[in-house]
Amino acid sequence: MSLTLNHFQLFNLPETFAVDSLMLAETFRELQRTAHPDKFANRSDQERRLAMQHATQINEAFQTLKHPLKRGQYLLMLKGIEMDSQQASAMDQLFLFEQMELREKLESIAKQADPMMALEQFMDSIAQGIEKLINTLNHQFQQADYAACQNSIRKLQFFYKLQEEALNLEEQL
């Protein structure tokens, strides 16, 4: 039966975008203490298989709920809304333009006098952008404005991708 619960139900959380991350981590440890295969090492094959299924499900749920982007996508899916990646063209022009600028900025960092410093500033601005979007999403989910949520989630994807590329650059510097 536990295997059929959705991620929020499994963690005994309300189906909202805002989650208490400390509580989430605490419940995660508590659930794994119960279901992890190590707790069944001395049991029958059947119980060990069952434990692995449950531990897998708990890990998957935790990863999804922990990450704002995955959590947002999952929550939309629960609300019966499919994210359609083809529809990205519907995004507002201003945002896309901003993203292009940020990308150009990232590409120019390596050539600057103090690239580490420039990268740090750049990463800060990305982190701020992400935080702002998360707040927006929180509000939009509360209003049950799922079309707006979809749009914000797409924007969030752009920001995370940019963050990843910035981190890749950091590794190269």
Next chain:
Amino acid sequence: MALLQISEPGQTQAPHEHRLAVGIDLGTTNSLVATVRSGMAETLPDAQGRHLLPSVVHYRQDDAPLVGVEAQEKASQDPLNTIASVKRLMGRGLHDVKSVGSRLPYDFIEETETAKGMVKIRTAAGALSPVQISADILHALRDRARTSLGGDLTGVVITVPAYFDDAQRQATKDAAKLAGLQVLRLLNEPTAAAVAYGLDKAAEGIFAIYDLGGGTFDISILRLQRGVFEVMATAGDSALGGDDMDRVIAQWIMQQAGIAEDAEHKHIRQLLSIARAAKETLTDHDTAAMQLQFDNGQHWQGQLSRAQFDELIDPLVQKTLMPCRRALRDAGLSIADIREVVMVGGSTRVLRVRAKVAEFFQRKPHVDIDPDKVVAIGAAIQADILAGNKPDSDMLLLDVTPLSLGLETMGGLVEKVIPRNTTIPVAKAQDFTTFKDGQTAMAIHVVQGERELVTDCRSLARFELRGIPPMVAGAARIRVTFQVDADGLLSVSAQEQTTGAYSEITVKPSYGLGDKDIETMLREAMENASNDAARRTLREQQVEADRVVNALKAALKADGKHLLKRREFETINARLDKLLHLMRGTNPQAIKAAVEELEQTTRDFAARRMDKAIQKAMQGKTVKELDAEIEQN
């Protein structure tokens, strides 16, 4: 003997029997075995009082192999039959082997189209794979443990570098099987070290374990919180360690002394052991004097200063810092978040390593624990718990998969299915489709690594899904599922969604051994030891049945009353009696059948118990209240 009675749940059980379990650190240079005795984890010495077993095996034509110090003594004299650092060859092909000068360390069997895969070495005892050689080391440790503990082992925990890929892990597990060991868990070395260190210091917070051994490097970042050891990220290099330092020193000596690139094997072995001695000397001294005397009359005398040594090894030490940066990044942390850096592995004795690590993490690393023993100690603690000797322990290890796992797609590109540093166990499914009209089969190529091109990643396995109904290109839906278990081992299945055509493999890496190979080796090994295969099978079935019976009895005692209807209870009881009866017989097939029958009957019960436990855990902090309620009812 009377049947064990179980009809009245709630009665006290017989006092708990202590099961013999050990932790084994199967190292590149040295191996150790440890156990928990009277609550204390300790490494086990041999009859001469030596704790470290050099991971060296010497093969002879008509005699059992020598392992350890006795083998090491043969290294210079009979280099091609004396295998050291075999760990570096586990799950590896010939092109992975590092040379000194132009010499490969052993007489490798040439790779041909038909015999591709893990390396094989020609020795006096025949052609051997690294799995067989490792099994001989494990065998020696098993004998030591049995002698010292006075009984058969229930199970072992074997440590592997966190950065070992699937092929290397599978090879290690195969070696244990070959040595007749029941593996309770493959445990990552830095995690084992964290267990020993964390429990000893009652540490809480975020820790970095820097583990530089003889042939492998790992960095793991863990969060320790009330008995839970949660690996946040791991990175490393599974072919970097003290051996490489010896090699650069040896190469330096070759230049200084004018020794030819293609010097004889025995001379290279001599060089390497002089290099190693010099490296060790430089931990406590500013210079190391070296003297070389070959049996061909060539001799050389020289000195290596610490500054020269530092310069020689700096590129190697530098190579460990990039993974440190990556692990921090993957964990989403900065250096300031790390509470302490713990140094593990013999190579962290090198002062330059300590200095560079201190510089990188901006703090003095913790070097007070015995870097050789700590991994085995941690493994022993985990083995003790997994064997069931500590039912009330709240320790839990949550580890991750070190390398991304993916599939080959069109154009030789890799589609990642499970990214690195995902907490295990994990399962992920991804849908693929056909490329051509009417395509009825699909080749699935499983790879591991971070790069985008298949050719830059390690190939783990290939298999085919057949029986796809002919459709237009792009219409079929093939779901490929990756499952990584708690040992970090991968299995992959593929299914066409509309017809259900199905194919599954436990990934037996291209570089691994087939189940058949293992069976053949086991049989040969048993014939050599004049062991009785049938008795072994019976014993194995009895052990498994024993496990099922004990687990079920405990389960019935705890939950039989709440979760089973009277009739269910009676059915289970009857089948349990039947199994208990058969277990005393000598028919392994009958025992197996009875175990399966019993498991069939208890499937719902097991699922209900798991649900109940999860329900309780979901309540988080209110568990105690719930317990109280159940007590009252």
